[in-house]
Every structure is written in C-alpha cells, then in structure tokens.
Amino acid sequence: MKAAISSVTTLALALSLATANLASAEELHVYNWSDYIAEDTVANFEQQTGIKVVYDVYDSNEVAEAKLLAGRSGYDLVFPTARPFADRHIQAGLYQKLDPSALTNYDNLDKVILNSLSDIDPGNQYLVPYMWGTTGIGINVDKVKEILGDDMPLDTWRLLFDPEIVSKLSACGVSLMDDSTEVLTAARAYLGKPVDDFSTEAINEAADVVNNVRQYVRYFHSSQYINDLANGDTCVAHGYSGDVLQARDRADEAGNGVNVAYVVPSEGAVVWTDVMVIPADAPNPAAAHKFINYLLDPAVIAPITNYVAYANANAAATELVDEEIRNDAGIYPPKETQEKLVVLKTPSERQIRVMNRAWTRIKTGQ
Amino acid sequence: MKGLPLSPLRGRGLIIGVPWFWLGLFFLLPFLFVLKISLSEPVLAQPPYMDLIREVEDGLVSISVNFGNYLLLWEDPLYRGALFGSLKISAISTLFCLLFGYPMAYAIARAPSHWRLPLLMLIILPFWTSFLIRVYAWIGILKGNGLLNNFLIWSGLIDQPLEILHTPLAVYIGIVYSYLPFVVLPLYATLVRLDLTLLEAAADLGCRPWKQFLTITLPLSLPGVIAGGMLVFIPVVGEFVIPDLLGGPDTLMIGKLMWTEFFSNKDWPLASSLAAVLLVVLIIPFVALRHFEQREEAV
Numbered sequence: 265m266k267a268a269i270s271s272v273t274t275l276a277l278a279l280s281l282a283t284a285n286l287a288s289a290e291e292l293h294v295y296n297w298s299d300y301i302a303e304d305t306v307a308n309f310e311q312q313t314g315i316k317v318v319y320d321v322y323d324s325n326e327v328a329e330a331k332l333l334a335g336r337s338g339y340d341l342v343f344p345t346a347r348p349f350a351d352r353h354i355q356a357g358l359y360q361k362l363d364p365s366a367l368t369n370y371d372n373l374d375k376v377i378l379n380s381l382s383d384i385d386p387g388n389q390y391l392v393p394y395m396w397g398t399t400g401i402g403i404n405v406d407k408v409k410e411i412l413g414d415d416m417p418l419d420t421w422r423l424l425f426d427p428e429i430v431s432k433l434s435a436c437g438v439s440l441m442d443d444s445t446e447v448l449t450a451a452r453a454y455l456g457k458p459v460d461d462f463s464t465e466a467i468n469e470a471a472d473v474v475n476n477v478r479q480y481v482r483y484f485h486s487s488q489y490i491n492d493l494a495n496g497d498t499c500v501a502h503g504y505s506g507d508v509l510q511a512r513d514r515a516d517e518a519g520n521g522v523n524v525a526y527v528v529p530s531e532g533a534v535v536w537t538d539v540m541v542i543p544a545d546a547p548n549p550a551a552a553h554k555f556i557n558y559l560l561d562p563a564v565i566a567p568i569t570n571y572v573a574y575a576n577a578n579a580a581a582t583e584l585v586d587e588e589i590r591n592d593a594g595i596y597p598p599k600e601t602q603e604k605l606v607v608l609k610t611p612s613e614r615q616i617r618v619m620n621r622a623w624t625r626i627k628t629g630q
Numbered sequence: 631m632k633g634l635p636l637s638p639l640r641g642r643g644l645i646i647g648v649p650w651f652w653l654g655l656f657f658l659l660p661f662l663f664v665l666k667i668s669l670s671e672p673v674l675a676q677p678p679y680m681d682l683i684r685e686v687e688d689g690l691v692s693i694s695v696n697f698g699n700y701l702l703l704w705e706d707p708l709y710r711g712a713l714f715g716s717l718k719i720s721a722i723s724t725l726f727c728l729l730f731g732y733p734m735a736y737a738i739a740r741a742p743s744h745w746r747l748p749l750l751m752l753i754i755l756p757f758w759t760s761f762l763i764r765v766y767a768w769i770g771i772l773k774g775n776g777l778l779n780n781f782l783i784w785s786g787l788i789d790q791p792l793e794i795l796h797t798p799l800a801v802y803i804g805i806v807y808s809y810l811p812f813v814v815l816p817l818y819a820t821l822v823r824l825d826l827t828l829l830e831a832a833a834d835l836g837c838r839p840w841k842q843f844l845t846i847t848l849p850l851s852l853p854g855v856i857a858g859g860m861l862v863f864i865p866v867v868g869e870f871v872i873p874d875l876l877g878g879p880d881t882l883m884i885g886k887l888m889w890t891e892f893f894s895n896k897d898w899p900l901a902s903s904l905a906a907v908l909l910v911v912l913i914i915p916f917v918a919l920r921h922f923e924q925r926e927e928a929v
Contacts (some may be wrong), residue, residue, distance in 0.1 A: 326893035333678045333896065356674045437774070444894065483796045484879050497774055613674065613896075620894045624708060624887070627879040 290315045292551040295339040298323050302571040309558050315551050323487050325349045332358050340552040346537045348610035351384040359390045360544045366553035369560035372580035391539040393577035398535050399446050400528045402493050402501040402508030419527040421454035423500050427476050434480035437498030442484040444623035453532045462615040471622040496522040505594050506574035526594040528601050535605035668902035669695045679898045699903035715882040720866040723805040727862045731813030739821035753811050765875050768804050796878035804872040813858035820854030
C-alpha cells in the first residue's frame with residue numbers, strides 16, 4: 265500500500281510540475297494569411313520575449329471568419345481584411361478593444377490609413393492596419409503580347425472581361441478569383457459603372473459581364489494562380505498585387521524565362537487593408553498586444569514588406585524598405601494610380617446573399 | 631443459475647449497448663445539433679444563428695422554428711441540380727470503381743496464397759500518404775504542362791497538351807483513384823471465401839468459364855459488390871476536396887455548395903438543412919436494401 269501511495273504522490277507532483285512549466289512558458293496563438301510574414305519574424309519575437317508562438321495560417325477570409333463566428337477559436341491575434349470582414353466582425357462583437365498603453369510603437373502608423381478605417385472603427389479602437397494592397401491583373405507578358413500583339417494596352421479589365429480578347433487568351437489560361445465581391449466589383453469597373461452599387465440590378469449587370477466570358481475562364485480560385493503564373497501555366501490572372509509579385513519573383517528565382525507583371529487597370533481597382541485584431545475570447549490578449557507592438561516596429565515590419573511584396577501601413581518603415589520594392593509601382597502605387605483606387609463599402613447581408621447567388625450561378629453555368 | 635452475477639441476456643445487452651452508445655454519441659447527437667441549426671435563422675453574431683428557444687422576459691420562453699430553409703431547398707432549382715449532380719458523379723464513379731476493382735480483387739483472391747498478403751499491402755500502401763497530398767499529386771500529373779501531357783507530347787502521340795485538369799474527367803480520375811481500395815478490400819474478402827468446388831462441379835457438368843462466372847462467382851460475390859459500392863457511393867456524394875482541387879467551375883456538387891453557404895454566405899442554417907437533406911437522401915438506399923434483404927430471407 266505504501267508503495268502505491270508514494271507512486272501516487274510522485275505522479276501528482278509530476279503533474280503539478282508540468283502545469284507550473286506550462287504556465288511559465290507563455291503561449292501566443294497567431295492566425296494569419298499564408299505567406300504573409302518574413303521567415304525570421306516569429307523566431308526573433310520568441311527570442312526577445314520568451315513567449316512561445318503557435319503560428320497557424322489560412323488562405324481565405326471566409327475560413328478565418330467561420331472560426332471566429334463559431335467562437336472559442338483559441339487564437340489571440342487574427343489578420344482579416346478590413347472590409348467587409350473586420351467591419352461586420354466589429355458589429356457582431358467578435359473583437360476586444362485594444363489597450364493603447366501596450367502599443368508604444370503605435371505612432372509609427374500611417375495617419376492616412378488609420379483615417380481611412382475610422383468609418384468602420386471610430387477612434388481606431390479595434391483594428392491595427394498591417395498591410396495593404398490592390399486587386400488587379402497578373403500577366404504573363406510575353407505570351408499575352410504574342411497573342412494580342414504589341415499595340416494592345418495591358419492595363420485594362422478588357423483582358424478579363426471583353427469576350428473578344430478573353431476568347432483569344434483562353435487556351436493560354438485565364439483565371440478569376442473565387443470571390444464574388446472582388447470579381448463583380450471588377451466587372452463593374454470594366455463597365456465604367458460605380459463599383460460600390462450593390463443593388464440587385466447592378467449585381468445582375470456585372471454578373472452578365474462575367475457570364476459572357478465564363479466559358480473562356482479556366483478556373484475560379486484565389487491563390488492557385490500564384491503557382492500557375494510563376495510556372496507559366498496560365499496567362500492572365502485576376503489577383504492580389506503581392507501574390508502576383510510573389511509569382512514574378514518565384515519565376516525570376518527559377519530562371520524559367522517566364523516574365524510576370526502586375527497591373528492596376530486604368531478603369532479603377534479595389535484597394536484593401538488587412539488589419540490585426542484580438543478576438544474577444546482570446547486566451548492571452550497581453551501577449552497579442554506585445555506581438556502587435558513588435559510588428560509596429562519599423563525595423564521589424566520593413567523586412568516583412570521586402571519578403572511578402574505588400575506595402576505595410578507603417579509610415580516610419582517606408583525608408584527602411586528596399587529601394588527596389590519602395591519604387592515598385594505594383595507595391596507602392598504612384599499618385600496617378602492611387603487616384604484610380606477605390607475603397608469598397610460593406611454590402612448588407614442581403615446584398616451579399618444576392619451576390620453569392622449570382623456567383624454560384626456564374627460558376628456552375630446554371 | 632440463481633447465483634450467476636450476469637445473465638447471458640444482460641451480457642449480450644451490454645455488448646450490443648456499446649455500439650448503440652457510440653452511434654448515439656457520435657452520430658445521433660451531432661445530427662440533432664445540425665437539425666436544430668437548420669431550423670433557425672442566420673444572424674450577425676457569435677454563433678451566427680438564432681437560438682430556437684429564447685427567453686423573452688424572465689420565465690417567459692419563446693420557441694420559434696423556421697422551415698424556410700427547407701422550403702428554399704425545395705423551390706430553388708440550384709440545390710436540386712447540385713444534389714442530382716452529386717448523385718450522378720457518385721453513381722458513375724462507383725460503377726468505374728467496381729469495374730476496375732473487381733478484376734483486381736479477383737486476381738488477388740486467386741493468386742497463390744503467399745502472394746495475397748503482399749498484393750493486399752500494395753492496395754493499402756497509398757493510405758500511408760495523406761489523402762490531400764495524393765489528390766494534389768494528380769494536379770501535377772494532369773495539368774497542361776504536367777507529367778502526362780509532357781509524356782504524350784514527348785512520345786509524339788499529341789502535339790497540343792490535353793486539357794484534363796479542371797474538367798469533370800479529372801474529378802472522375804481523382805475519385806476512382808482515391809476510392810478504389812474501398813471496393814477492392816470487401817470484394818477480396820468475399821471472393822477469397824468462395825467455395826471453389828462449386829466451380830469445379832460446374833466445369834464437370836460442361837459449364838463454360840464465362841457462364842461459371844456469371845451464374846456462380848458474381849451472384850455469390852454480390853454482398854461484396856454492394857458493400858464496396860456503398861463504401862464509395864455514400865462518401866463521394868458529399869465529397870468536397872476532390873471536386874474543389876481537380877474540378878472545374880462547372881462541377882456542381884452538393885459539398886461545394888454547402889461550403890459556399892457555410893463560408894461565403896455565413897448561412898449556417900441553410901448549410902445545415904442541406905446536410906440534413908443529404909443524410910435523408912443517403913438513408914433511402916440503405917432502408918430499401920434492408921427491406922429487400924428481409925423479404926429475401928422471408929421467402
């Protein structure tokens with residue numbers, strides 16, 4: 265009996281030691297987009313703070329949103345797109361307010377970007393901008409010129425929505441994003457109509473445009489085009505600026521002779537911002553604040569921009585960004601391009617439903 | 631008899647109770663949750679649906695049930711189209727799985743006994759690699775500038791790459807490849823137990839091999855055909871990964887539609903009612919089969 269008792273106490277002791285260990289090794293659960301941070305960012309943070317980072321990734325806003333809506337996601341820090349996602353998450357009460365005293369590097373942020381978020385987040389209480397970019401067109405320049413000739417301007421949505429042009433590019437590969445808002449907005453821009461008109465007629469008008477080219481579209485996907493552009497498997501892809509530029513860099517590294525370019529169409533394009541948020545039920549908000557503050561350090565965020573090819577929201581970091589990236593019109597668009605960029609308003613739940621229905625019909629050819 | 635602590639009947643009850651408990655906890659209970667959500671309405675909140683039972687004032691409770699989702703599924707041709715699309719793809723894939731799987735199972739069952747285990751291992755071996763990676767590998771094989779096309783062009787059979795990826799053909803290839811082992815294993819199990827003396831007797835009486843197969847082997851292996859067929863047909867109807875990765879935009883399947891409702895529309899109630907309807911549709915063949923079997927036994 266005595267032996268049994270002593271083994272029980274040993275076990276209890278071991279268990280209490282284990283829990284003590286768990287408590288001392290503080291954990292931070294980060295949920296971010298894939299390929300959206302530099303290779304050493306997390307390791308450096310762990311070294312500085314002793315906090316163990318559990319880093320998890322997603323490739324669509326919808327997947328992250330579903331986890332947040334279900335509740336008890338276990339994540340301390342998430343990086344959704346501001347509109348429409350973070351906007352409606354604030355309304356649904358999914359986030360907790362930030363503690364300004366824990367964010368000593370906050371003043372580095374670009375005031376213009378903070379201002380642009382204040383209509384969905386008055387007083388910037390919930391959202392910290394991380395990176396921003398545009399949605400435009402990725403092009404395999406040599407192949408497209410070979411098919412369309414040298415005179416055809418490439419900075420136009422006609423590459424994706426003009427049936428006459430798309431039919432010629434079809435065999436070479438044309439893809440649209442699998443995102444009803446992005447594609448229908450681009451179709452509105454192609455028509456030269458206001459892009460944030462979400463009335464049913466406007467949605468149907470845009471849907472008709474997409475339906476007219478649907479038979480020439482190889483697939484609808486929001487990330488597959490990165491590989492396909494880089495490998496020369498596709499010619500024209502509707503996509504995010506940084507993703508297309510990553511494809512360009514991968515093709516350069518591979519030395520496969522594929523010449524990828526990113527264009528912001530002259531008819532106008534959507535500019536978006538991804539933000540950092542702390543879920544209301546985050547287990548470790550203190551560590552999340554530390555990580556946000558760490559990312560607000562210009563010396564930390566500048567190398568991330570160099571790596572992911574997206575512009576950060578940190579005004580103080582711009583001069584630390586590689587000159588080549590800073591002067592890349594696809595990443596930091598010049599004035600005249602910026603004038604063509606539009607910020608999307610958040611459609612209502614009903615409008616989203618109408619859009620997604622139109623979208624399902626387009627994709628399935630019903 | 632009196633002194634026995636456990637009567638044989640109670641012991642049997644206990645043993646049968648375990649699977650019932652398992653089914654109740656991991657099938658019935660989750661299904662009831664899904665059913666509950668399917669009768670609710672979507673809201674922008676956490677979780678994104680309204681509770682059926684709400685406390686209006688203290689003590690006063692209101693229950694609201696919304697059948698609108700089921701009505702929508704019935705009225706809108708899109709959902710019916712997706713359901714029929716899934717059933718069609720599933721039926722065709724099951725047929726091909728059986729066509730390829732039957733000869734494989736037959737060959738293994740008739741192989742010398744020391745060969746059977748290694749051959750079975752070869753069937754099971756792909757499971758050691760993640761399902762997702764195996765489906766991804768097909769992208770590399772089927773794509774425009776992939777292994778298959780490059781080989782065909784190199785061999786001079788074609789000069790333009792075939793477009794296979796993102797077509798229904800790619801979905802069929804992916805499904806048949808992934809689900810083939812589920813047909814081979816039950817078929818093997820029935821074929822290996824087949825009494826070979828029956829075939830010998832038939833041969834002695836002058837029956838030709840082809841007729842032997844049709845009148846003896848095939849009917850006796852029917853339980854394996856049905857088990858294997860069900861193991862393919864039922865999961866393929868709800869399949870999401872293969873059509874999403876290999877299929878084109880026009881591959882209309884219920885699994886993909888459920889994804890859209892759940893993630894893009896954030897309409898958990900509608901997605902749940904789709905799941906509930908799918909379950910009912912899949913239970914029908916099972917019930918019919920049971921009914922059929924019982925009548926057979928009664929005769």
